[in-house]
Amino acid sequence: MSQIKVAINGFGTIGKRVADAVDAQEDMTVIGVTKTGPSFGCELAVKKGFPLFCTSDEKESINKFKEEGYECKGGISDLLNLCDVVVDCSPGKLGKSNLEKYKSAEVKYIFQGGEKHELTGLSYTSSANHLENLNASGTRVVSCNTTGLSRTLVPLYELCGSLKVECTMIRRSADPGDSSKGPINAIKPVLKVPSHHGPDVMTIKPEIEINSLAVAVPTTIMHVHSIVADLPEDHGLSTDSILNIWKNTPRVIIMNGVKDKISTTAEVMEMARDIGRKWGDLHEIFVWEDGVKLVNNRLYYFQAIHQESDVIPENIDCIRALMGTESDWKKSVKKTDLAISKYYNID
Ligand SMILES: NC(=O)c1ccc[n+]([C@@H]2O[C@H](COP(=O)([O-])OP(=O)(O)OC[C@H]3O[C@@H](n4cnc5c(N)ncnc54)[C@H](OP(=O)(O)O)[C@@H]3O)[C@@H](O)[C@H]2O)c1
Known part of the structure; x- marks a missing residue:
């Protein structure tokens, strides 16, 4: 089975953790992560081998990465062209403008709890409503x-x-x-x-x-x-x-x-x-x-x-729900958690 191509828009507190958790799974791969410009988090993306993109499509912003010695593969539109699903990990309240980009690129999308339920009209937690989210075009993992x-x-x-x-x-x-x-x-x-x-x-x-x-x-x-x-x-x-x-x-x-x-x-x-x-x-x-x-x-x-991390495995189950690859939330949770344990060599 081919792997689900996951883009992560915003590589901050939540984004870097979601990227690691996706990287741990056998059925999905990190196709790219975004930053607004060159700053310390870029080092982590390079170290992990995650292709780096810019949150903007402006040439000037993209070039800034190069000036600081980072290879930037392009802007957000280039990244959206490559993925099946984007996990939006931008700071809260940017959802509206990002949602337009995802819809016009015709990719599935997952927002985080900093956005309101009204943005997507659908929200997600693994144990409560996995089935309701099955094959949906987009949702929000709650806070x-x-x-x-x-x-x-x-x-x-x-x-x-x-x-x-x-x-x-x-x-x-x-x-x-x-x-x-x-x-x-x-x-x-x-x-x-x-x-x-x-x-x-x-x-x-x-x-x-x-x-x-x-x-x-x-x-x-x-x-x-x-x-x-x-x-x-x-x-x-x-x-x-x-x-x-x-x-x-x-x-x-x-x-x-x-x-x-x-x-x-x-x-x-x-x-x-x-x-x-x-x-x-x-x-x-x-x-x-x-x-x-x-x-x-x-x-x-x-x-x-633990505020920065309880939502991380939920994002992984949510990707499977939207892509329709696992309808049983308990099976998804097991798969997610086992893969993360192996990734970090936890017995
Ligand atoms: N932190 C938590 O404990 C927590 C817990 C649960 C849910 N959440 C939710 O998760 C979301 C992300 O929060 P966070 O704490 O990870 O924020 P964060 O640490 O501030 O990271 C935000 C990331 O988004 C990038 N960004 C800035 N503008 C952007 C844009 N227009 N489009 C895409 N990316 C953009 C930033 O780029 P630069 O790195 O270049 O500045 C940064 O990498 C929010 O909705 C938040 O409410 C947070």
């Missing part, structure tokens, strides 16, 4: 927070048949590589209430009733979600049976804060570095076992999200 919520809430919803959720997103204020954001010594509530994070889950699973509040805190390594979910009266579940569901859910890690001595996001990230993926990434959602409790029909739990 890191929405991906995290969907990993633990969707399997719960599927078992219970109804779910009412209130959650507070305790958000890191910036990515570790971002020096432009804050706060650095304050807690900043998002005053637009409810926040957009929770309701975004309904773009991939409209049946889950969910609202959220959000605060930004001075940390760069992870988000934490504090979740209260109301199950139907006749749920028949216990704290242990819910933990068992999540233990058998792909891309969810359950550990005990006290026994495993992993009580804060600092230890979670240290554990992630031990796993051995590049950049110390943690694709899985981390749930503290001893922070889960079902009281009557109300479930309380905390989970931690």
Whole structure:
């Protein structure tokens, strides 16, 4: 079978990770990545052997790469001529103009969570709506927070048949590589209430009733979600049976804060570095076992999200959905995760 040709438009925090994850797969290949101009990320593309293109088609911008000693294969239009699907990893809110380019090049497209659902009219997470995205011309992989919520809430919803959720997103204020954001010594509530994070889950699973509040805190390594979910009266579940569901859910890690001595996001990230993926990434959602409790029909739990990386394997499954090459989301997840493990020699 021929490989799916994947272009990555924007080779920043998300783009470089998606490129690596595509490179790890047997059924797809990185046909090219884009940068606005020559800067430190170009070195990585060269080292990995990913053909480098410019986000613009202007000759002047393309020539700048050459002036700094990088081989630039052309502009975005040249790249779009070569690919089957483009993963848009540009900074949020550039979607509208990029979408026009993808449509006129007649390629499939995947946007990220920085764009609104309305841009594509379709959103994606592996566990919630893979089938709905099968053979679609384009979609949006939801944000890191929405991906995290969907990993633990969707399997719960599927078992219970109804779910009412209130959650507070305790958000890191910036990515570790971002020096432009804050706060650095304050807690900043998002005053637009409810926040957009929770309701975004309904773009991939409209049946889950969910609202959220959000605060930004001075940390760069992870988000934490504090979740209260109301199950139907006749749920028949216990704290242990819910933990068992999540233990058998792909891309969810359950550990005990006290026994495993992993009580804060600092230890979670240290554990992630031990796993051995590049950049110390943690694709899985981390749930503290001893922070889960079902009281009557109300479930309380905390989970931690590695914001730069939980969406990465979802982009790979999403490529297979759009290209119609794997209709079973669980098979795709298995294929994706095994290939990434082999790529990084993780046992
Ligand atoms: N960072 C996260 O934790 C995170 C998590 C989940 C989802 N997302 C979403 O993922 C998307 C990308 O975010 P990011 O954090 O990776 O951003 P980023 O680190 O700022 O990287 C953006 C990349 O896009 C390139 N770019 C700039 N203008 C462009 C254009 N017009 N067309 C195409 N590419 C362009 C930039 O080029 P240069 O390198 O040349 O400047 C850069 O390589 C956003 O929608 C964001 O909301 C981010």
